[in-house]
Amino acid sequence: MKEQYRQMLDRASSKTGETSRFFKKIKKMNSAELDRLFLERHIRYSEEIDCLECANCCRGTGPLIRERDISRLSRSLSMKPRDFTAAYLQTDDEGDLIFRELPCPFIAGNNFCIVYEDRPAACREYPHTDRQKIGKYLGPTLKNYSICPIVYLVVEDLKKAIP
Ligand code: SF4
Ligand code: SF4
Numbered sequence: 001m002k003e004q005y006r007q008m009l010d011r012a013s014s015k016t017g018e019t020s021r022f023f024k025k026i027k028k029m030n031s032a033e034l035d036r037l038f039l040e041r042h043i044r045y046s047e048e049i050d051c052l053e054c055a056n057c058c059r060g061t062g063p064l065i066r067e068r069d070i071s072r073l074s075r076s077l078s079m080k081p082r083d084f085t086a087a088y089l090q091t092d093d094e095g096d097l098i099f100r101e102l103p104c105p106f107i108a109g110n111n112f113c114i115v116y117e118d119r120p121a122a123c124r125e126y127p128h129t130d131r132q133k134i135g136k137y138l139g140p141t142l143k144n145y146s147i148c149p150i151v152y153l154v155v156e157d158l159k160k161a162i163p
Helices: 003-014 016-026 031-048 056-060 067-076 081-088 121-125 134-145 149-161
Strands: 089-091 097-099
Touching: 003 016, 003 149, 016 134, 016 149, 031 134, 031 149, 067 081, 067 121, 081 089, 134 149
Parallel strands: none
Antiparallel strands: 089 097
């Protein structure tokens, strides 16, 4: 990972208490306004950060895998869905399907995703800072704050906009 991104995530880890208090405050805001503030910054910082210089989500936290993801991925790999599931997936403590191992088995050495066109929906949607009703998703966003440089920049900028 690019050193600059690593430093952002180190700063995020040291500021989770402050950020948790900030999230408690903004949770009370108007939902549509909060979505707008997040979305603006999501667009700006997604353009600024180069995911190929990072790949921390693919290496450190796996996506949830849905049935539709299994159909698409197994087709793309010319496997039967049952064989794909046996080879790559396991069930977590909450009963959700996740990859058996991290880093993700589909990440190449240069950080390219070898199943990019058919990647799971959760990979497409990560880091979720553009989702509607983001106020209900601040728990996972706090976790992603110290995983994803985009989330770190979005949140730090929001702290300046909402003192
Ligand atoms: S989405 Fe975030 S964690 Fe994933 S590669 Fe991009 S910057 Fe890194
Ligand atoms: S499927 Fe692709 S985008 Fe998703 S975690 Fe694996 S390498 Fe990353």
